[in-house]
Amino acid sequence: MEEITVFCPATIANVSCGFDVLGLALDSVGDEMTVRKTTEKGIRITKILGQDLPLETENNVAGVAGLALLAQSDYEGGFEIEIDKRIKPGSGIGSSAASSTGAVWAMNELLGKPFSNLELVKFAMQGEKLASDVAHADNVAPAIYGGFTLVRSYEPLDIVPIPTPPELYATVIHPQIEIKTSDSRKILKTTISMQQGIQQWGNLGGLVAGLFQNDYDLIGRSLHDHIVEPIRSILIPAFDDIKANAIKAGALGSGISGSGPSIFALSKGGEIAQKVAESMKKTYQNIGVDFDIHVSKVNSQGVKKIA
Amino acid sequence: MEEITVFCPATIANVSCGFDVLGLALDSVGDEMTVRKTTEKGIRITKILGQDLPLETENNVAGVAGLALLAQSDYEGGFEIEIDKRIKPGSGIGSSAASSTGAVWAMNELLGKPFSNLELVKFAMQGEKLASDVAHADNVAPAIYGGFTLVRSYEPLDIVPIPTPPELYATVIHPQIEIKTSDSRKILKTTISMQQGIQQWGNLGGLVAGLFQNDYDLIGRSLHDHIVEPIRSILIPAFDDIKANAIKAGALGSGISGSGPSIFALSKGGEIAQKVAESMKKTYQNIGVDFDIHVSKVNSQGVKKIA
Structure with missing residues (x-):
């Protein structure tokens, strides 16, 4: 070849x-x-x-x-x-x-x-x-x-x-602003509280267990980040609304993709992932933020x- | 009844x-x-x-x-x-x-x-x-x-x-000293570094994945604690020697049981768990520490x- x-x-x-x-x-x-x-x-x-x-x-x-x-x-x-x-x-x-x-x-x-x-x-x-x-x-x-x-x-x-559960879909919306990964790292704290750490590794353990068992509810219950998201989300337009509306639309959970500004949501099934996309679009259209949006099965x- | x-x-x-x-x-x-x-x-x-x-x-x-x-x-x-x-x-x-x-x-x-x-x-x-x-x-x-x-x-x-891998055994040695759980909590730090946190949730994810897949090597690679063990182990007689010798004897990993003073090791198979017990015993006998010891399948x- x-x-x-x-x-x-x-x-x-x-x-x-x-x-x-x-x-x-x-x-x-x-x-x-x-x-x-x-x-x-x-x-x-x-x-x-x-x-x-x-x-x-x-x-x-x-x-x-x-x-x-x-x-x-x-x-x-x-x-x-x-x-x-x-x-x-x-x-x-x-x-x-x-x-x-x-x-x-x-x-x-x-x-x-x-x-x-x-x-x-x-x-x-x-x-x-x-x-x-x-x-x-x-x-x-x-x-x-x-x-x-x-x-x-x-x-x-x-x-x-x-392993990836067969019905897991991602919705990702990209507001048209740029955040450099290097800048986004700089605003992070270098220490966290022990309690935040315990929450985080408890959730990570739950997420891994959920993925192994195709337990979509457990995946949803585990998709939390009390450490980085509260800080980095400040840089992302209407993050809290996008996330809240995605979950209202049926997403298992939602968070920042990479170091942002894209926001992802995970859903069980393509139909819900599409509804989540509609809710995300509407949220940005209402406040006049340009965006790209993707709905995709987890590959x-x-x-x-x-x- | x-x-x-x-x-x-x-x-x-x-x-x-x-x-x-x-x-x-x-x-x-x-x-x-x-x-x-x-x-x-x-x-x-x-x-x-x-x-x-x-x-x-x-x-x-x-x-x-x-x-x-x-x-x-x-x-x-x-x-x-x-x-x-x-x-x-x-x-x-x-x-x-x-x-x-x-x-x-x-x-x-x-x-x-x-x-x-x-x-x-x-x-x-x-x-x-x-x-x-x-x-x-x-x-x-x-x-x-x-x-x-x-x-x-x-x-x-x-x-x-x-889930519990079928061949997973624990060896636990209890040196005859008392540490109160409440005292043992007091010496912990209330903050950790972000890097320590990332290491810890990476390892916890690896450990859960290893348990789901009966991957004993991955379990062993994940059995680390860079946060609590370095602090609490100071209270336990010859902790570093017990742990090092347990791993030399074939244990997948070793750490503090609960808030101590017991030290556990996990092994693949009862035979190795017995060898680990022998190495632990010898370590305490050499320095004159009284102990109880248990070898048990994970229940x-x-x-x-x-x-």
């Missing part, structure tokens, strides 16, 4: 009580990338559709992730990358992670899969480092593994795939070949 | 990363209690074998828990309780929880099971409040449900039973009728 085109899913990180550890992949939102082998060494980004992003390899997250892979490979050629960028950068649904992931996953396929999923996560994390100063794994891990993933630890990196496959 | 004798298991709370939320029940260590109906109203503790504990109903954890049940019942009689106290108070393996649990579970059986497990937990928590000033549920929940239980939340009380049934 000399060329491959892949779908790289958008992802929701910081799933409520899963701050910095839990992420999930979406099914119907993502970038498309074509990667081809070249005899010339190194990596060239030849085309980016849809967004104005740097073509220089060292300044592009896909380029940097690809270089990290090449540095560990005995392959003597190089790669060309074309990116059809459908996820808006800065939206909080893993735009940089999708590009980083797509690049390294596609290269690994073209090279005959010399690298494990865990190694691909490590390469893609270098793209995340370029994008936000922090080599976090909570978007790239679900983009590669699909479904829900838990980053149990960074030292050593330990990714735990968590259990992750990045995949489409041509 | 006018009379019942029950086995009330010892329990390990604060299972490493599960501080204040995760507990488990033991199979071969516990109290025995006989409870019988009386025409006289109220509760009378008629006999306590094995330990010098108060017979006055209001000063006895089984009495207080039983009174909480009676207050919600339309039963017009009362109960007599005999306790064969085999778990030493202050050992850190749920001595008070066993008595509280045994009393309310036995009464519920004698009354034809009018109360749910969740209600029994609430009654038994009143005994815990008498014992340690805090109505915690992380010992009484596994004593009632068996296996591992997660206390996801207190307001409202939400208990999540977690998946909880409190049960034995006569």
Whole structure:
């Protein structure tokens, strides 16, 4: 195989009580990338559709992730990358992670899969480092593994795939304002109370148990974040209304996607997820906030070949 | 049924990363209690074998828990309780929880099971409040449900039973010193760093996932507590040596049982759990610390009728 085109899913990180550890992949939102082998060494980004992003390899997250892979490979050629960028950068649904992931996953396929999923996560994390100063794994891990993933630890990196209940849908609304991940990290406190911590790991345990048992009620009861959401939500227009209306419309729970500004809700079934979308739209239309909105099954496959 | 004798298991709370939320029940260590109906109203503790504990109903954890049940019942009689106290108070393996649990579970059986497990937990928590000033549920929940239980939340009380891998064994060593739960709580910090929190809920998620999948390695990788153990272990003789030697002997992980001074280790299989017991014994024998030691399968049934 000399060329491959892949779908790289958008992802929701910081799933409520899963701050910095839990992420999930979406099914119907993502970038498309074509990667081809070249005899010339190194990596060239030849085309980016849809967004104005740097073509220089060292300044592009896909380029940097690809270089990290090449540095560990005995392959003597190089790669060309074309990116059809459908996820808006800065939206909080893993735009940089999708590009980083797509690049390294596609290269690994073209090279005959010399690298494990865990190694691909490590390469893609270098793209995340370029994008936000922090080599976090909570978007790239679900983009590669699909479904829900838990980053149990960074030292050593330990990714735990968590099963995805079959009827779980996500609704994500993206208000058209930009929050940089790096800014959004700066406003966080560096200490929390022991009581907040206990609540958070109690809920995280409940959420993981709910996902294993397809217990949608337990998932809903566990989708709380008393630590980060109260702080970061201040930066997001009408966050409290969007969330309250989503839950009124039937969502199991709702929270900030990644570091925002997107807001996600999880629902049992596509019909409720659509109702949740309607309620979110109406909330922003009433106050004149522009937005994109997505309804998607939780994707259990992750990045995949489409041509 | 006018009379019942029950086995009330010892329990390990604060299972490493599960501080204040995760507990488990033991199979071969516990109290025995006989409870019988009386025409006289109220509760009378008629006999306590094995330990010098108060017979006055209001000063006895089984009495207080039983009174909480009676207050919600339309039963017009009362109960007599005999306790064969085999778990030493202050050992850190749920001595008070066993008595509280045994009393309310036995009464519920004698009354034809009018109360749910969740209600029994609430009654038994009143005994815990008498014992340690805090109505915690992380010992009484596994004593009632068996296996591992997660206390996801207190307001409202939400208990999540977690499956128990079939080959999971616990080794528990109890050095003969006393630490009061209330003292042991006082030395804890009231704040933690965000990074410690993230590590802890990452590990708790990994531990729950490991228990669901019978993934003993993942259970072992997740059994860490960077928050409470470093502080409380100072009160326990040779904690670091006991733990290090247990892991050398093959344990998946090791930590403080409850608020101490008992130290637990979890192992895959009874044979390894015995080797771990030998290593623990030797460690205390070498420095002249007296101890009790228990090796037990993790009990998946909880409190049960034995006569």
